[in-house]
Amino acid sequence: MSVLLLSASLQPVNVISRRRLIILLSKQRVALMDTEAELEALAALEGRRFTEGVMVVRLLRNIHVPRRMLRPNRRNLLLRDDHTCQYCGHVGPASDLTIDHVVPVSRGGEADSWENQVVACRHCNWRKANRRPEEVGLRLRRRPTPLTQEYAHILFLRYPELKAAYDALLAA
Ligand SMILES: [Zn+2]
Incomplete structure (x- = not known):
């Protein structure tokens, strides 16, 4: 089950664990957004199992909620780069796309940083091989930066079921 946490003014803040x-x-x-959610929460407090589904809760006062740091893994890099090759702009299914180290690890590039990894199509990755982009006439379309969870659209990309619940809530 996913839990969407909203601020006191109903802005999405984060996706939180059941714990x-x-x-x-x-x-x-x-506070919970509806009676059904309230019953679920009572069950959770009593140590019973959560059912599957989506729960939306609202902070009574705005408090600091620690944000989870996102890892620069393949899934998150694809999200950050919109499934788009950062060299030629090709957009494709995940199966067409690779992760490229901008500065090759063999040449001192960081293996596991947000800044040194981008989505690249197979063609560009093959063309670039073990070189820096400028050595083969490739240019990054934008500077790679870490993906954070502070933006509602990132939350909703990762948790589309929460987007539906949020929209339903706003429409109610
Ligand atoms: Zn490409």
Whole structure:
């Protein structure tokens, strides 16, 4: 089950774990958006299992919620780069796309950083091989930066079921 946490003014803040939800509930920091959610939360507090589905909760006051750091893994890099080759602009299914180290690891580039990894199509990756982009006439379309979870659209890309629940809530 996914739990979407909203600010007091109903802006998406984060997706939180069930454990975190239970802590917030027990400190009476959050309110639930509907009766069904309330029953689920009571069950959770009593130690019973959550059912599958989506839960939306709202902070009663805006408090600091630690953001989860996202890892620069393949899935997150594809999200950050919009499934787009950062050299030629080709957009394709994930199966067509590779992850390229801008400065090859063999030449001192960081293996596991947001800044040194981009999405590249097979063709560009093959063309670039073990070289720096400028050596083969390739240019990055934008500077690679870390993906953060602060933006609602990133949350909703990762958790489309929460987007539906949020839209339904706003429409109600
Ligand atoms: Zn390309």
